[in-house]
Amino acid sequence: MLRSDHANMPIRGNSAFSIRLMLLSAVTALTLLALGAFGWNAAGAWQRYQAARHTQEFDAGVNKFIAGLFEVLQSTFGAHFVEVGVSPRFR
Structure with a gap:
């Protein structure tokens, strides 16, 4: 019977690389989401600013x-x- 002893084998670098890749992907995705939310908020603020400016010019x-x-x-x-010969009220 052949015996394979996997317990004494060193841990491969692939599993550490995949964890690093997953963490990097998650951080990148969260960063992109945060930048998207910031951009969306900035666009809405710019539209409100333009509307207020237009209203001031109209007023x-x-x-x-x-x-x-x-x-x-x-x-x-x-x-x-x-x-x-009548004095107006609004004078």
Whole structure:
């Protein structure tokens, strides 16, 4: 009967290499997931920033328009009230 004694054989380097490869793969996958989440969050923040900036520009334009309209109405009705002899409330 042939006897094979595997207990005295040294451990091969392949098993250590595969564990190292698995750990490296897991760390790489987690790093890629973290970078993806960071990129997704950064893209959403950039879109919110652009929307807020657009809203500020729109509000500034609307405020300029309203100020001009108020000035025109004030000068028009102010002249009319002066001609009639009534003092306007908004002066």
